[in-house]
Amino acid sequence: MEASNVKCKSFEQLISEIAELLWKELGADEARVRRVVAALEVDAETYKRLLIKEVVNGIYLDAQFALPPHTLYTPEQVKEKALKLLEKKVERDERLYLQL
């Protein structure tokens, strides 16, 4: 999983880029998403949006500290963290729902 190196101009733009990155990541493994969704009442698109919402909530603070004047993280680090968190959430859902 490789994070984008696009230069970010604002917090909203960074969040938007992260959401796009997560969306692409989920799209790259549709079969995995479909297997989980088969056990749920939501469609694949809604499921992906819910996952992205969870992940963005999880990196929201980090994203705030990745933009000037803060230097605690770089936008790339936050994107890497978002991808790792996404993987963790998908693994959680596989444990919870694939056995239904």
Next chain:
Amino acid sequence: MKWHVFKFRPSSHSEDYTLIATYRDEETAEKVKNALFRMLEDMRRNPEGYDTDWGPDDARVSHRGNQVTFEVYTAGFLDDVEALLEKVAKPDSIECYQNYQEITICVEVPKGLSIDAAMLVMDKDEVEVVKWLRKLCGEPEVIDKGESQIFRWFYAGDGIYCDGTLNLGGFEFPVDERRNWSVE
């Protein structure tokens, strides 16, 4: 594709949070309740899979009719729970409360007065409370008490009553200092 900035809840202090999800029928609510129990069990086995400030033994799950209730003391780390409530079945609604309370608020007034007429004889603090209660809970139930009557409101939602005082959007009303007011 347009993405909007999402809500963000976790804060620096913790509260008792209550999530109440309503589903189309009791069977669906029971299915969601069982999924929540499964998630709590998964938290025990895979604690590293969750980013919460609470543990599975701190949470309470119940269901009544077509509603599922999840309660926990947290600074707002509820994403895993909210996601489950939305994924396992399509909810009609999900309400989130802080320091959830179900209380009955009563005021005794002379018999025969309508609520509007009663507000004319109340002091300004009482009038303020009645305005809030009508806005939050609707019109009161009227109970005949012989020579007087009671206006009664049932309230369910974020905590508004503590240590004998109603706190209504920053306006404080000490119920325990009023002989004609009560909260149960």
